[in-house]
Amino acid sequence: xxxxxxxxxxxxxxxxxxxxxxxxxxxxxxxxxxxxxxxxxxxxxxxxxxxxxxxxxxxxxxxxxxxxxxxxxxxxxxxxxxxxxxxxxxxxxxxxxxxxxxxxxxxxxxxxxxxxxxxxxxxxxxxxxxxxxxxxxxxxxxxxxxxxxxxxxxxxxxxxxxxxxxxxxxxxxxxxxxxxxxxxxxxxxxxxxxxxxxxxxxxxxxxxxxxxxxxxxxxxxxxxxxxxxxxxxxxxxxxxxxxxxxxxxxxxxxxxxxxxxxxxxxxxxxxxxxxxxxxxxxxxxxxxxxxxxxxxxxxxxxxxxxxxxxxxxxxxxxxxxxxxxxxxxxxxxxxxxxxxxxxxxxxxxxxxxxxxxxxxxxxxxxxxxxxxxxxxxxxxxxxxxxxxxxxxxxxxxxxxxxxxxxxxxxxxxxxxxxxxxxxxxxxxxxxxxxxxxxxxxxxxxxxxxxxxxxxxxxxxxxxxxxxxxxxxxxxxxxxxxxxxxxxxxxxxxxxxxxxxxx
Amino acid sequence: xxxxxxxxxxxxxxxxxxxxxxxxxxxxxxxxxxxxxxxxxxxxxxxxxxxxxxxxxxxxxxxxxxxxxxxxxxxxxxxxxxxxxxxxxxxxxxxxxxxxxxxxxxxxxxxxxxxxxxxxxxxxxxxxxxxxxxxxxxxxxxxxxxxxxxxxxxxxxxxxxxxxxxxxxxxxxxxxxxxxxxxxxxxxxxxxxxxxxxxxxxxxxxxxxxxxxxxxxxxxxxxxxxxxxxxxxxxxxxxxxxxxxxxxxxxxxxxxxxxxxxxxxxxxxxxxxxxxxxxxxxxxxxxxxxxxxxxxxxxxxxxxxxxxxxxxxxxxxxxxxxxxxxxxxxxxxxxxxxxxxxxxxxxxxxxxxxx
Numbered sequence: 001x002x003x004x005x006x007x008x009x010x011x012x013x014x015x016x017x018x019x020x021x022x023x024x025x026x027x028x029x030x031x032x033x034x035x036x037x038x039x040x041x042x043x044x045x046x047x048x049x050x051x052x053x054x055x056x057x058x059x060x061x062x063x064x065x066x067x068x069x070x071x072x073x074x075x076x077x078x079x080x081x082x083x084x085x086x087x088x089x090x091x092x093x094x095x096x097x098x099x100x101x102x103x104x105x106x107x108x109x110x111x112x113x114x115x116x117x118x119x120x121x122x123x124x125x126x127x128x129x130x131x132x133x134x135x136x137x138x139x140x141x142x143x144x145x146x147x148x149x150x151x152x153x154x155x156x157x158x159x160x161x162x163x164x165x166x167x168x169x170x171x172x173x174x175x176x177x178x179x180x181x182x183x184x185x186x187x188x189x190x191x192x193x194x195x196x197x198x199x200x201x202x203x204x205x206x207x208x209x210x211x212x213x214x215x216x217x218x219x220x221x222x223x224x225x226x227x228x229x230x231x232x233x234x235x236x237x238x239x240x241x242x243x244x245x246x247x248x249x250x251x252x253x254x255x256x257x258x259x260x261x262x263x264x265x266x267x268x269x270x271x272x273x274x275x276x277x278x279x280x281x282x283x284x285x286x287x288x289x290x291x292x293x294x295x296x297x298x299x300x301x302x303x304x305x306x307x308x309x310x311x312x313x314x315x316x317x318x319x320x321x322x323x324x325x326x327x328x329x330x331x332x333x334x335x336x337x338x339x340x341x342x343x344x345x346x347x348x349x350x351x352x353x354x355x356x357x358x359x360x361x362x363x364x365x366x367x368x369x370x371x372x373x374x375x376x377x378x379x380x381x382x383x384x385x386x387x388x389x390x391x392x393x394x395x396x397x398x399x400x401x402x403x404x405x406x407x408x409x410x411x412x413x414x415x416x417x418x419x420x421x422x423x424x425x426x427x428x429x430x431x432x433x434x435x436x437x438x439x440x441x442x443x444x445x446x447x448x449x450x451x452x453x454x455x456x457x458x459x460x461x462x463x464x465x466x467x468x469x470x471x472x473x474x475x476x477x478x479x480x481x482x483x484x485x486x487x488x489x490x491x492x493x494x495x496x497x498x499x500x501x502x
Numbered sequence: 503x504x505x506x507x508x509x510x511x512x513x514x515x516x517x518x519x520x521x522x523x524x525x526x527x528x529x530x531x532x533x534x535x536x537x538x539x540x541x542x543x544x545x546x547x548x549x550x551x552x553x554x555x556x557x558x559x560x561x562x563x564x565x566x567x568x569x570x571x572x573x574x575x576x577x578x579x580x581x582x583x584x585x586x587x588x589x590x591x592x593x594x595x596x597x598x599x600x601x602x603x604x605x606x607x608x609x610x611x612x613x614x615x616x617x618x619x620x621x622x623x624x625x626x627x628x629x630x631x632x633x634x635x636x637x638x639x640x641x642x643x644x645x646x647x648x649x650x651x652x653x654x655x656x657x658x659x660x661x662x663x664x665x666x667x668x669x670x671x672x673x674x675x676x677x678x679x680x681x682x683x684x685x686x687x688x689x690x691x692x693x694x695x696x697x698x699x700x701x702x703x704x705x706x707x708x709x710x711x712x713x714x715x716x717x718x719x720x721x722x723x724x725x726x727x728x729x730x731x732x733x734x735x736x737x738x739x740x741x742x743x744x745x746x747x748x749x750x751x752x753x754x755x756x757x758x759x760x761x762x763x764x765x766x767x768x769x770x771x772x773x774x775x776x777x778x779x780x781x782x783x784x785x786x787x788x789x790x791x792x793x794x795x796x797x798x799x800x801x802x803x804x805x806x807x808x809x810x811x812x813x814x815x816x817x818x819x820x821x822x823x824x825x826x827x828x829x830x831x832x833x834x835x836x837x838x839x840x841x842x843x844x845x846x847x848x849x850x851x852x853x854x855x856x857x
Contacts, residue, residue, distance in 0.1 A: 012513055012515070373786065410510070416513065419518050
């Protein structure tokens, strides 16, 4: 099949050999599991249990709230000891509401929903419902609720389900291992998803640095004419949804549109496997494979981890640190987030935990920009990082926005190649945050302004009504109070005396 | 609880400013060494004075700015500026040309604008043109090659007298090919006739001709340029568009009126065409960052070089052409930004439905 070139990109040292030959091993049940209510993009789940409750594996402990949300399930059987605040796996280390589960060691499954005997004759809606109820989110890292994406078939005409097995981030091998060890589960999940989406074709894209995965997946897919496995060039960030779609179809997703608008829906390979489990066995998403790697880890591994295990548990299972890590990263080294604490739990979007040495990170003091233009050449989004950074340094966020900083998805390629080691992504993340705040502020102002205008109109109308009423029955006293009166007195600014009192 | 303050990525490439500069210096070395051999000891002395002055002035400027001089010197950018400046001077020019040129290059063109990466104009070319405009006689005192160890090559004492004493032997001066043709043309002698007296093509390619300290050998400079391309320090865009446009203009006018216009090959091989195309115009700081912009920039340099060589007062035009285009670089950059993913060239989202 013909592939299309994508713009820019880099070829970092992949360092996947640290774990690519390591078979997936299961983490022994830790003493406690910490299951956050928010592990996905969207609204946090609403908790259904309280301290002291006994739960079984796969039992729903928090239900989804709203359209874009996802439920949480007990990841083993045991007792809820608390619903409390625990540090989130986020750079801020801020606490979030988390269910603490003490395993009883039996790992007993709850009564699970009935498996679908023949999912391909089932109604698409029933499959969405099952995926939603199973708490499945995108397992490539973004953690967007998968059911919402599976629903796109009802709104748009879809042609291709594209399974993303590119795994373009250095170090990470969890998808590679899942593809090599559970190819049939992925293929079955993919077929179910294609059925639910109504896409006639399935393409599984795998970067060519995973030849075994390509071979095994091709073999597993050979029985199904609609499924095609394609090796894509090794070029970071090939795994970016929009870029992968461009490489496969040659079509560029317009800004502010979805790949689904081009008829392509992208799901991660591990997500397909989770769908297989949910539909064929009724099992919700309670575990995932996490690559624990980096040269500061004594024994790097691919670990099947129950959701909620502490990162410290994983590190300990890998023999602890061989040396003091310079940074511990949640995700891949390019787009992953630094961790503030090892006490944070593994969540559904955790693809890797990397303990990196200073040598691996190879960061250096920042120099002046020499305008070499490398960042412009490699930017996969066609932006001019050096110019945006210059604006942001002068706090000219508007200028940076005009140059498209909001189109940047922080792939990190520019920071990677910069010979002056300018922390470009850091600038862009800062600008994006500030610009979002600014936009929210503007929206808030607009809303306040609208409310104020509406209020003025309302008062005028009331006054008008009062006048006409007065004019109609002149002799009557004007005691009928307009309904907006109470609001008016409340909103009135305080007099100087009142201010002084305060 | 400590908050992680560093943002990704958590892996970085191995390229540094220092490595880039050293690679460029390496690429310049063969052409420089060959010209040391051709022009002898005085050229080596002038080179040492120029590079040394640049380093000293860089250190001085950093000290004035209250910044550590050591870090500035260790990026080798001042060394490179000095090296390129020296390569663009007449090989037997006196020491103060090197020193003054360095002052213009480093203090005025670089640090007055804010130091590394902030300058609008190529420092080495500012140094060279300031000298050329101020001291036109000294700056056009070309000599024919006097290879080291040959009988005509000055000894150490003589070299010191030439560089530091200002004793330019009368007998050795020669015109550069471009200068010669221009003078002859002004005397009414057509190019077709004067071409007979300039070095033949073989000498031009090898560099056995009169010219600046480092610019004469097309073949060694080409080798250095190709080395830089293989190391991905520079790309083909500027050199090719510069030489291409210069060649096309020259060839076109030569075809129409050979009596007044020298051939395309002649323009490519003479003056600073190769040095300019591969090492001067490709200076990161003062050339556009996008590939599209680099092509515009290269074509501009090529056209201006040809115009200046043919119609302006100076026989050589590369330095002026590059400086003029340097001034246009910010504007070129602004109009040649790449198209963003999913957007048209105006920044609007692409229309849907386009296959």
